[in-house]
Amino acid sequence: MSEHIIAAIVEHKPGVLFKITNLIRRRGFNISSISVGSTENPDLARITMVVTGDETTIEQVAKQLQKIVEVIRISRLNPSESVIRELLLVKVHVADSRARSDIVSYTQIFRGRIVDVSSDSMVIEVTGGSNKINAFIELMRQYGIKELARTGITALARGERGSRALD
Amino acid sequence: MVRMTGAKALVESLKREGVRVVFGLPGGAILPVYDILHDETELRHILVRHEQCAAHMADGYARASGRVGVCMATSGPGATNLTTGIATAYMDSSPVVAITGQVPTSMIGKDAFQEADVVGIMTPITKHCFQPRSAKDIPRVVKEAFYIASTGRPGPVLIDLPRDVQQLEADMEFPENVKLPGYNPKLEPHPLQVKKAAKLLIEAERPFILAGGGVRLSGAYMELIAIAELLQAPIGTTLMGKGTVPEDHPLCVGGVGMHGGVANKVICEADVILAVGVRFSDRTTGRFDSFCPEAKIIHIDIDSAEINKNIRAHIPIVADAKKALNAIRDEILCCTSKSNINRSEWIKRVKETVEAAKGYLECEGGKLTAPAVIREMRRLMPRNSILVTEVGQNQMWAYLHFKALMPSGYITSGGLGTMGFGFPASMGAKIARPDLPVVDLAGDGSFLMTEQDLATSIVEDIPVTVVVLNNGVLGMVAQWQRLFYRRRYSHVHLGRIPDFVKLAEAYGADGVKVENLDDFKEAFTNALRNDVTTVIDVLIDPEEDVLPMIPPGGSLKDMIWRR
Numbered sequence: 001m002s003e004h005i006i007a008a009i010v011e012h013k014p015g016v017l018f019k020i021t022n023l024i025r026r027r028g029f030n031i032s033s034i035s036v037g038s039t040e041n042p043d044l045a046r047i048t049m050v051v052t053g054d055e056t057t058i059e060q061v062a063k064q065l066q067k068i069v070e071v072i073r074i075s076r077l078n079p080s081e082s083v084i085r086e087l088l089l090v091k092v093h094v095a096d097s098r099a100r101s102d103i104v105s106y107t108q109i110f111r112g113r114i115v116d117v118s119s120d121s122m123v124i125e126v127t128g129g130s131n132k133i134n135a136f137i138e139l140m141r142q143y144g145i146k147e148l149a150r151t152g153i154t155a156l157a158r159g160e161r162g163s164r165a166l167d
Numbered sequence: 168m169v170r171m172t173g174a175k176a177l178v179e180s181l182k183r184e185g186v187r188v189v190f191g192l193p194g195g196a197i198l199p200v201y202d203i204l205h206d207e208t209e210l211r212h213i214l215v216r217h218e219q220c221a222a223h224m225a226d227g228y229a230r231a232s233g234r235v236g237v238c239m240a241t242s243g244p245g246a247t248n249l250t251t252g253i254a255t256a257y258m259d260s261s262p263v264v265a266i267t268g269q270v271p272t273s274m275i276g277k278d279a280f281q282e283a284d285v286v287g288i289m290t291p292i293t294k295h296c297f298q299p300r301s302a303k304d305i306p307r308v309v310k311e312a313f314y315i316a317s318t319g320r321p322g323p324v325l326i327d328l329p330r331d332v333q334q335l336e337a338d339m340e341f342p343e344n345v346k347l348p349g350y351n352p353k354l355e356p357h358p359l360q361v362k363k364a365a366k367l368l369i370e371a372e373r374p375f376i377l378a379g380g381g382v383r384l385s386g387a388y389m390e391l392i393a394i395a396e397l398l399q400a401p402i403g404t405t406l407m408g409k410g411t412v413p414e415d416h417p418l419c420v421g422g423v424g425m426h427g428g429v430a431n432k433v434i435c436e437a438d439v440i441l442a443v444g445v446r447f448s449d450r451t452t453g454r455f456d457s458f459c460p461e462a463k464i465i466h467i468d469i470d471s472a473e474i475n476k477n478i479r480a481h482i483p484i485v486a487d488a489k490k491a492l493n494a495i496r497d498e499i500l501c502c503t504s505k506s507n508i509n510r511s512e513w514i515k516r517v518k519e520t521v522e523a524a525k526g527y528l529e530c531e532g533g534k535l536t537a538p539a540v541i542r543e544m545r546r547l548m549p550r551n552s553i554l555v556t557e558v559g560q561n562q563m564w565a566y567l568h569f570k571a572l573m574p575s576g577y578i579t580s581g582g583l584g585t586m587g588f589g590f591p592a593s594m595g596a597k598i599a600r601p602d603l604p605v606v607d608l609a610g611d612g613s614f615l616m617t618e619q620d621l622a623t624s625i626v627e628d629i630p631v632t633v634v635v636l637n638n639g640v641l642g643m644v645a646q647w648q649r650l651f652y653r654r655r656y657s658h659v660h661l662g663r664i665p666d667f668v669k670l671a672e673a674y675g676a677d678g679v680k681v682e683n684l685d686d687f688k689e690a691f692t693n694a695l696r697n698d699v700t701t702v703i704d705v706l707i708d709p710e711e712d713v714l715p716m717i718p719p720g721g722s723l724k725d726m727i728w729r730r
Contacts, residue, residue, distance in 0.1 A: 011349060019290055026291050056475060063472035069295045069315060072349045 005077040008047040011070040033152030084155040093144035173302035174199035174333040180309035190221040194241020197268030199333035220591035220620040222252020227595025243281030254292040258582025262321035271331040294322035303337035319352025320470040356486035365498035374400040375437035380407030381444015387489035399510035403430035406581040410571035424451040426563035429524035447477040457722035541568040552604040557589035557613030560642035587616030611637040621674035624700040632694040638709040639663040671702035680704040
């Protein structure tokens with residue numbers, strides 16, 4: 001069992017996300033993240049999913065999704081040949097000026113940005129692969145995480161090649 | 168462009184799709200469409216007594232005719248009553264278009280009177296759902312709905328029509344073609360896969376052809392027989408494939424699966440299985456991991472998601488069954504000639520196996536048992552006639568004992584196993600083929616689920632014959648309780664009520680009770696000639712099992728032949 005990235009190019013219409021998530025639920029597939037957004041074509045949206053399962057399961061997920069009429073293309077992204085990013089927003093408790101300066105320098109090391117500051121908290125934005133995000137969250141735990149939001153990953157194949165289409 | 172209301176455009180679009188009959192029942196949210204139907208002369212509307220029957224009738228019509236069946240209902244309860252029929256059609260890949268009324272767009276989401284999230288309910292049991300929000304979309308939506316329902320792997324499609332969308336006027340354009348960028352059924356087989364399949368089939372020593380519902384949907388009957396004769400391979404069918412080869416063909420060995428017969432033995436000896444238009448249902452294969460482990464499998468299906476879903480294919484071919492079979496046959500004939508293929512040993516072995524099993528399927532002479540009744544039915548029905556079954560013992564007895572001799576000669580709810588399907592589906596089949604005798608083989612339990620539509624059969628003049636194998640129990644459940652739950656009969660006794668003769672007569676149908684085989688023969692002969700529906704109440708022994716069978720969780724080799 002391992003994690004696989006599946007990208008779906010779909011028609012930008014009401015109800016498509018429902019169909020996809022409903023299909024995943026009813027066939028008993030496991031997804032750990034799903035993100036949706038627009039593409040270069042205003043009529044199309046891109047849905048990126050991280051699916052857990054063996055090869056047979058992933059093949060089934062892809063083929064079942066392909067059957068949805070509004071799904072134009074399903075592709076699988078090979079992590080080593082793809083750019084994978086996730087956005088993290090985390091609100092951290094700031095107890096004193098020492099904590100504040102530590103958090104600022106960690107944020108710089110992670111090439112993050114401080115997007116909101118109050119007397120006893122900061123909101124930090126970090127983008128990157130899931131491992132980097134996980135590492136940053138671990139570092140922030142010692143200060144006290146008040147709230148946290150991750151977008152789930154989105155991804156594109158590197159270079160000239162598009163995402164590998166199935167069949 | 169023509170200016171008209173959405174309701175008018177719907178009816179106009181249906182006629183452009185060649186629809187001649189709609190099965191339905193009106194209600195508030197679909198009134199604008201029914202107002203148009205009031206003056207309609209080209210489109211026959213058949214008023215049902217329960218919407219579930221409208222869906223089953225449309226399904227039966229589709230299966231018997233090969234055309235799209237259309238059913239209609241109002242919003243809320245009307246639509247939810249359709250769902251059993253729609254799920255049935257979905258599981259058996261039957262092309263049905265369901266049209267439901269919906270509350271006006273301004274009321275959607277407000278929990279209005281008779282509002283239900285029909286698109287939400289139907290999405291998992293349809294191939295596609297539409298809910299047009301503007302009247303001018305209706306002609307395009309109908310075009311796309313029929314295209315999606317009837318092409319690729321067929322299936323039901325829903326059109327949910329808010330009432331205001333039916334009422335509003337628009338300048339309508341009726342498109343000739345569809346534009347669906349995400350929907351491109353693959354029909355042509357991959358040449359390389361065809362080559363591999365041909366090679367494997369030539370080299371096979373003991374080839375077996377497993378024919379499923381896809382053969383019927385593709386109309387690949389001649390191609391199936393041609394390749395079987397070329398390869399000298401026995402043909403077994405799945406439940407949905409029954410009838411795709413006439414079952415008196417010398418190469419046909421009958422049905423495979425939980426209540427298959429000798430075909431289960433034959434398939435276990437095969438070294439190569441050519442599976443055409445099957446989805447390897449668990450009822451066909453038994454335990455997945457012990458399904459013919461030594462055989463190499465060539466799997467032809469138009470739905471690529473069926474490949475490797477339940478059974479791993481050695482050579483998958485995603486294509487239309489007819490095109491794939493033709494291509495494989497051409498390829499075989501390219502490599503070798505018919506006279507070079509000699510399978511006499513294998514055919515001899517198959518014939519011996521069939522002979523050896525014959526005794527198990529014989530009936531005791533003269534007694535009124537279900538198999539004897541079904542064999543008499545076969546003898547008395549013309550070659551071209553349609554048997555529709557309910558679900559349970561009646562269905563499986565017919566699977567074992569009724570030889571289907573024409574395509575669509577055996578119509579049954581296979582995937583969903585819907586009790587109550589048979590009677591309305593038989594009426595749908597009769598509408599599609601008024602020239603043929605249509606018989607519903609029922610159990611008392613199943614028939615009671617949809618018998619109220621005897622009214623439809625009388626009022627709309629749709630004569631069918633209903634043979635009720637009346638054992639006073641939910642027979643298949645009782646059989647499982649007998650065999651696997653130590654005869655603990657939990658809630659299966661129906662009490663032999665109602666009196667089916669009186670029930671039939673109450674609706675204006677004919678009813679006959681029979682208690683011996685001779686009486687049955689006479690009643691059945693009369694029923695086939697009758698111009699009103701006949702219900703024949705056949706009293707059989709509640710202890711009778713459908714055998715052979717494969718116990719739940721068993722493999723094809725674990726057949727139980729005798730109690």
